[in-house]
Amino acid sequence: MEVVPTKTRIAILASPGMGHLIPVLELGRCFAVHHRFLVTIFVVTTDPSTAQSQLPHYSSYQDLLDIVFLPPVDVSDLATGLSILSQLVLLMRRAMPILRTEIAALKPRPSALVVDLFGNEALEIADDFGMLKYVFNTTNAWFLALTLYYPHHDEADKHDHVYLHKPLNIPGCAPLEYEGTLDLNLRPDDRLLHEDYAKMGLDMAKVDGILLNSWEGLEPKTLKALRDPNSMGRFSSVPIHPVGPLVRPVKPVGNSVCQSKVLDWLDLQPAGSVLYVSFGSGGTLPADQLAELAWGLELSQQRFVWVVRPPSEGSAFGSFFRQGKRTEDGTPDYLPDGFLSRTREVGLVVEMWAPQTQVLAHESVGGFLSHCGWNSTLESLVSGVPMICWPLYAEQGMNAAMLSDHLGMAARLREAGPGVVVGREVIEKMIRRVMEKDEEHGKLVKAKVKELKRSAEAALAKGGSSHGSLEQVAKECKTGLTGLKERARGA
Numbered sequence: 001m002e003v004v005p006t007k008t009r010i011a012i013l014a015s016p017g018m019g020h021l022i023p024v025l026e027l028g029r030c031f032a033v034h035h036r037f038l039v040t041i042f043v044v045t046t047d048p049s050t051a052q053s054q055l056p057h058y059s060s061y062q063d064l065l066d067i068v069f070l071p072p073v074d075v076s077d078l079a080t081g082l083s084i085l086s087q088l089v090l091l092m093r094r095a096m097p098i099l100r101t102e103i104a105a106l107k108p109r110p111s112a113l114v115v116d117l118f119g120n121e122a123l124e125i126a127d128d129f130g131m132l133k134y135v136f137n138t139t140n141a142w143f144l145a146l147t148l149y150y151p152h153h154d155e156a157d158k159h160d161h162v163y164l165h166k167p168l169n170i171p172g173c174a175p176l177e178y179e180g181t182l183d184l185n186l187r188p189d190d191r192l193l194h195e196d197y198a199k200m201g202l203d204m205a206k207v208d209g210i211l212l213n214s215w216e217g218l219e220p221k222t223l224k225a226l227r228d229p230n231s232m233g234r235f236s237s238v239p240i241h242p243v244g245p246l247v248r249p250v251k252p253v254g255n256s257v258c259q260s261k262v263l264d265w266l267d268l269q270p271a272g273s274v275l276y277v278s279f280g281s282g283g284t285l286p287a288d289q290l291a292e293l294a295w296g297l298e299l300s301q302q303r304f305v306w307v308v309r310p311p312s313e314g315s316a317f318g319s320f321f322r323q324g325k326r327t328e329d330g331t332p333d334y335l336p337d338g339f340l341s342r343t344r345e346v347g348l349v350v351e352m353w354a355p356q357t358q359v360l361a362h363e364s365v366g367g368f369l370s371h372c373g374w375n376s377t378l379e380s381l382v383s384g385v386p387m388i389c390w391p392l393y394a395e396q397g398m399n400a401a402m403l404s405d406h407l408g409m410a411a412r413l414r415e416a417g418p419g420v421v422v423g424r425e426v427i428e429k430m431i432r433r434v435m436e437k438d439e440e441h442g443k444l445v446k447a448k449v450k451e452l453k454r455s456a457e458a459a460l461a462k463g464g465s466s467h468g469s470l471e472q473v474a475k476e477c478k479t480g481l482t483g484l485k486e487r488a489r490g491a
Helices: 018-035 048-058 084-104 117-128 141-152 155-164 191-204 220-227 257-267 287-300 339-343 356-361 374-382 396-406 424-435 440-460 465-479 483-490
Strands: 009-014 038-043 066-069 112-115 132-137 209-212 240-242 274-278 303-308 347-351 365-370 387-389 410-412
Touching: 009 018, 009 117, 018 038, 018 132, 018 374, 018 465, 084 117, 084 191, 112 117, 117 132, 117 191, 132 141, 132 191, 132 465, 141 191, 141 209, 141 220, 141 240, 141 396, 209 465, 220 240, 240 465, 257 303, 257 347, 257 356, 274 287, 274 356, 274 424, 287 303, 287 339, 287 424, 339 347, 356 365, 356 374, 365 374, 365 424, 374 396, 374 440, 387 396, 387 424, 396 410, 410 424, 410 440, 424 440, 440 465
Parallel strands: 009 038, 009 112, 038 066, 112 132, 132 209, 209 240, 274 303, 274 365, 303 347, 365 387, 387 410
Antiparallel strands: none
16 A cells, blocks of 8 residues: 655744734745645734734635634733833743644644744744744844844943944944834833843744745845854854745735725826835824824825824824714814815825735835835835835834845935924925936835845745745755754764
């Protein structure tokens, strides 16, 4: 009787938030489609309603992947004032017992466990079950280098960065200027936050490989430093596997009224004429800043699609606005009176959500005003759309610095920052700088983003660098041996 070979199974753990879940799903799809793996994705959530709201995002993956929503984790007793990073670390820690039970029940047992940045607590489970351990860094190589180096960073250098606003040095890489610094450096006295971040770097240095949602042609200098034993390689000899850009495919995800409305409107606009404005699935602005952005869009006289959300509570004026109340022309009351009427011929306001990948891929879209989350950045890049950077939190300041200062594919609102309200005139000027055809800066960023788009396509193509990286990881998962272990065994 012929024995049918057992398929290779891998498990991937996703922490809460669409910014982590989207690339995890795409990574799982690659393993399932290109390597015929059985892929189980464990998703950590905090409440049942969150899991239900995320289900539509998974519909196109459900035939390929085994997606398991772990029972919601109770975080009601967490201390107030904890940073988002520390909250996520504690949340993931509490999910570990049920994750262990779920993995133990899988048949066949996974040969490898892949976790994202906040899933390092699960690496001990992988050790106990004899699984290979990988971390999937869902952002860029520059952030990865900072994370790996942070536990070893010179304290005087840290002090000068935090208190004197000097650049933070990273061996072999571009230094991090203070205007693009991480949230944690804005909370220098939060000991738990800094300890949690340092532990991430130490844990990542002990895995079998680090997958990265970037590619060789995008960050050659940083990747070289990460692999150089005389540079970043002093702190981690873990193999780096750039497998990106992994983004949501540009294809219909349903026939919602919103989707049809947006795409139908874009069909009527000239090529490259529309600015898409969105701050991601979790990004919000204070009410006074929302008003200035609205005026800036109106004054620019450029076509736009704006995905707008009610103001955040951080504004001094936030309590004066009631969500759902509208002015006579239908304008939400957190936008200037009559805004919809005055911009009706050139703009479309969409509340809460729009089909972003389809919008960015549309030929009428010529620019993207964004918070610079890495998913949004990659989606813009693979569509060849230049960006205006308006970072809000996490590593978005680093992303903005990289896109504008290192890559030249974006303009950057340097006036934006915590507690700062960017004025309408500044916003108008920046929009015109990118969108108007006779603006020299706009021409330069458009040319650069087209070049990077071609580079991304080459990396993902058969024989490309990212294609080869994923092939290497798949081989390791099938054999249960990394290149390092094979060499050690041979010795």
